[in-house]
Amino acid sequence: MEEKKCELLRKEKIGHHIHKLEVKMDDAVLSKDCGKIRTIKWEGHVFEHPILYVRISKRRKKYYLFLDESKSECSLLRDRFPCSNFYLQEDEEYVPAYVPRNNDQKVISFIDEQSLFDTLPVIDLLLSKNIEQQIYAAGSLSDNKIKQYLNRQLQENVTYMTSFTSTHISSILSGQFIGTSLSITGTWPVVQELKKLAVSQGFTEEEIQCKGVGPKQKKVFCVKCYSINELKEDMNCPDCHADLDVSDHFSRRLEAYLGYIEIE
Amino acid sequence: MYHMELTSASRSHAIPSQPLIDRFPFPFKEDKYRYSNNSKALESPLVLDITPEYFEEVKSKRDILAKTHNRAYQALSHSMDGQWEILENIIEEMVEQHPGYFGLEKDGDIWTFYNYLLEEQQTFTLGDPSTLPYEPLDFIGRHVQEDLIYIGHRNGDLYMDAGQLCFPANWSIAFNLGMTYTEFHSPVPHYSDSGLAEKVRNFLLRMEAGKPWTRLNWTLTVDGVLPTFPEIFDEWGTKANEVTVENAGERVYLRVEDQKLFRLPRSYGILFGIHTHLISVEELCKKQEWAVRFCNVLEDLPDYMAEYKGFLSYKPYLVQYLKNSF
Amino acid sequence: MTAQPLKVMVKDIKRESPFVKSFTLIPAGSKPLPGFSGGSHITTYLRHNDQTMERHYSLTNTPGRPGYYKIAVKREENSKGGSIYFHESVQVGDQLDISYPKNNFLLSFQGSRHIFIAAGxxxxxxxxxxxxxxxxxxSFELHYAAKSKEACAFYNTLLSHFKKETHFYFSKENNRMNPELMKNQPIGTHVYFCGPEAMIKEYANTAASYGYPEANIHFELFSAPDTGPKHAFQVYLKRSNMWLEVPEGESLLDTLLAHEIDVPYSCKIGGCGSCQQFVSKGEIDHRDLFLTETEKRSTDVMMTCVSRANSPSIELDI
Incomplete structure (x- = not known):
């Protein structure tokens, strides 16, 4: 992927470790509404560093970049970056926390401390598209600075909760109207639990987007004794001790892969 | 209403016996076999095929259901309407097509069903599952040789919502229950990733009542085991290692599933009936044109299909046996 | 490939409005009629002047296995004769041939709330x-637009059975139905439209703009949309090794049937998907409302009842 030149317009520290930069692309524009930068190059230095971007004006080629300095051990980056001009190279693989649907009227996002960074560009994206948004953040956000930033961006539309309880989430979901989509981020077990709740409240696949962080534990259905256990190397069923040949046949109902009996 | 009384002596003669070779549904129409939508319109729109193996197979089904019920019967609760519709359709067909074997008395919604072959009767109220000893699909499945699967049509897709499955070709209804058509076909090589599964699904979504479809599917089974459950693969799967050129004729069986699909206009689901027929290769070779064609099909068959159907390891011995036979 | 028609007898005829009559159909033989689900229709085969007219009518009685079918027929003065035949010729005691019930307009299984929007x-x-x-x-509601109370079929039935759920809009009283009624409906709401094509398009577009997922929008067409001139083209049937000429103004399906090629079909207006055929060569001018845009782009299937060739010839896998 080519390097694209940009110019820094403004810089703001929005969290203890998080910077928000406003940049203007020089010539070539970034490819998506919301994406990720893989490497930045400036004054001959090349850094691999997680930076997320969101487009705020197509015509004026303006973007916000979000940079988490805690994820870099390079003091140079912390102390001197950024200067006026630098080059960006995109990460094409990146999937944003949320991609707006056509005709979204409102987006409700469930986030936690780990997925907060991924949510930052989405907040600006939805603001730029005039889509109403409501954010529910679980766990204690230790960073007060970022809380202040969120409050400023979203006013009363952000709610902090110690954890997501199913009764509370159900009451949030049950009163929603058609045109509301859900963005669910966080660790996989929480994401899966929230998605189940949403489906039970009548949300369809089309209305839910999920992005989990961290490991996603695969489960295996033992065809011999029907128990479901976590996938391991050289799978042997902990209940009936059959050696299992784990296939990629998956059941959404059981949330498990089929393990066939393996014979010599 | 007249009820035919059958003594046990006359019972075994009740179903006309015809040599297997003369009634076996040989599945190969040409010298090669690939997956395709090989469905065709079913000329006579009947679910059931009653063969001389009736007593033996119905007994085997009932034994399996008694011992390992959840292995052979699964149903989602919303399938009940579809189950009743299947029961009604099958009983109506039984008494219309086989009045000598089955009978029915109707008193409004109270039906009395007679199985003269097995000397059984059951009175029940339509729509009231508490009047039957089992769920409707599980009940009627115990009177027929076919495995019966109910495919629900909902949310613009087809789902495996219920089924009584005693003679599976290595698939588990306990695992597959609730899956969409494309999901439960995902293990079939090249069927899903080529887009064929989706095409056939779209075709089935538009199936109409009164226009049933049929197709034959096939595989091989060693020693003619009908209940090839993946749950007991350790019991029958090892037999593949015992096949030799010498014993292939006797031990290897061609297994043909006569599959029939019916739109159920009331629940708008689909009844998928599977009648499994077995013939030993030795017997099949009595028709030389079948032996030759079968041999050509096997030789042409890609390894991934033989692997999926579970006979890649002994295919060379079987081919050699067939060649020796003609 | 076509199923044997069901034989029924007209048991009762009732006037529902000045232009609409209901017909109750019972089996002509001893075999009970198949059950049906809500949204089903039947095709009636009317023999008139040596021709068979196929007309589709929704079943209006309670689904399940009631043992009889009820249809309602509106007299269309500029129709091709089906509705006039029903209104003027069909009498109590007459026998008719009909199809099994078919359903292209199923109620959503997962929907928690259903809004029906009807015109006429x-x-x-x-x-x-x-x-x-x-x-x-x-949970459901009905929004029903008609000219006036008098011209409104089933007015009294609706009042007595579904008073709470029904909203009438009579244009003569200057009360017009507005697609805005679909706004701010709870998650899980499904909308269903039945009426003229322009009305369906308007409501479907509005529903999409409110954020209704595609799967929550349902409709049934009454007549084929006018999609422009029907030029002539050639078709090659690969498996039959046969060339056919589809004349100007005639559908590919009719050409196939005229040559006694046994192909499936049902609605003949590009709405049900029954007449789909696989295309092995050529470009298709898709004119149906059944295939999705993605399916249309993939160009390997077509609806033979309304779609035509965009190239001089096409090849079908028949």
Whole structure:
């Protein structure tokens, strides 16, 4: 992927470790509404560093970049970056926390401390598209600075909760109207639990987007004794001790892969 | 209403016996076999095929259901309407097509069903599952040789919502229950990733009542085991290692599933009936044109299909046996 | 490939409005009629002047296995004769050939709330769907536009059975139905439209703009949309090794049937998907409302009843 030149317009520290930069692309524009930068190059230095971007004006080629300095051990980056001009190279693989649907009227996002960074560009994206948004953040956000930033961006539309309880989430979901989509981020077990709740409240696949962080534990259905256990190397069923040949046949109902009996 | 009384002596003669070779549904129409939508319109729109193996197979089904019920019967609760519709359709067909074997008395919604072959009767109220000893699909499945699967049509897709499955070709209804058509076909090589599964699904979504479809599917089974459950693969799967050129004729069986699909206009689901027929290769070779064609099909068959159907390891011995036979 | 028609007898005829009559059909033989689900229709085969006219009518009685079918027919003065035949010639005691019930307008299984929007005779499928939902004690409402109370079929039935759920809009009283009624409906709401093509398009577009997922929008067409001139083209049938000429103004399906090629079909207006064929060569001018845009782009299938060739010839896998 080519390097694209940009110019820094403004810089703001929005969290203890998080910077928000406003940049203007020089010539070539970034490819998506919301994406990720893989490497930045400036004054001959090349850094691999997680930076997320969101487009705020197509015509004026303006973007916000979000940079988490805690994820870099390079003091140079912390102390001197950024200067006026630098080059960006995109990460094409990146999937944003949320991609707006056509005709979204409102987006409700469930986030936690780990997925907060991924949510930052989405907040600006939805603001730029005039889509109403409501954010529910679980766990204690230790960073007060970022809380202040969120409050400023979203006013009363952000709610902090110690954890997501199913009764509370159900009451949030049950009163929603058609045109509301859900963005669910966080660790996989929480994401899966929230998605189940949403489906039970009548949300369809089309209305839910999920992005989990961290490991996603695969489960295996033992065809011999029907128990479901976590996938391991050289799978042997902990209940009936059959050696299992784990296939990629998956059941959404059981949330498990089929393990066939393996014979010599 | 007249009820035919059958003594046990006359019972075994009740179903006309015809040599297997003369009634076996040989599945190969040409010298090669690939997956395709090989469905065709079913000329006579009947679910059931009653063969001389009736007593033996119905007994085997009932034994399996008694011992390992959840292995052979699964149903989602919303399938009940579809189950009743299947029961009604099958009983109506039984008494219309086989009045000598089955009978029915109707008193409004109270039906009395007679199985003269097995000397059984059951009175029940339509729509009231508490009047039957089992769920409707599980009940009627115990009177027929076919495995019966109910495919629900909902949310613009087809789902495996219920089924009584005693003679599976290595698939588990306990695992597959609730899956969409494309999901439960995902293990079939090249069927899903080529887009064929989706095409056939779209075709089935538009199936109409009164226009049933049929197709034959096939595989091989060693020693003619009908209940090839993946749950007991350790019991029958090892037999593949015992096949030799010498014993292939006797031990290897061609297994043909006569599959029939019916739109159920009331629940708008689909009844998928599977009648499994077995013939030993030795017997099949009595028709030389079948032996030759079968041999050509096997030789042409890609390894991934033989692997999926579970006979890649002994295919060379079987081919050699067939060649020796003609 | 076509199933044997069901033989029925007209048991009762009732006037529902100045232009709409209901017909109750019972089996002509001893075999009970198949059950049906809400939203089903039947095709009637009317033999008239040596021709068979196929007409589709929604079943309006309570779904399940009632043992009889009820249809409602609106007299269309500029129709091709089907509705006039029903209104003027069909008598109690007459026998008719009909198809098995077919359903291209199923109630959503996962929907938690159903909004039916009918214009004129578009009310018919909703009569059965509402009865089914009522039996299941599910949440629904009906919005029904007609010229006036007098011209409104099933007015009294609706008042007595679905008073709470029904909203009437009579244009003579300057009360017009507005697609805005679909706004701010709870998650899980499904909308269903039946009426003229322009009305369906307007409501479907509005529903999409409100954020209704595609799967929550349902409709049934009454007549084929006018999609422009029907030029002639050639078709090659690969498996039959046969060339056919589809003349100007005639559908590919009719050409196939005229040559006694046994192909499936049903609605003949590009709405049900029954007449789909696989295309192995050539470009298709898709004119149906059945295939999705993605399916249309993939160009390997077509609806033979309305779609045509965009190239001088096409090849079908028949």
């Amino acid at each position: 005779i578009g009310i018919t499928p909703f009569m059965a769907m509402m009865k089914e939902l009522k039996k299941q004690d599910k």
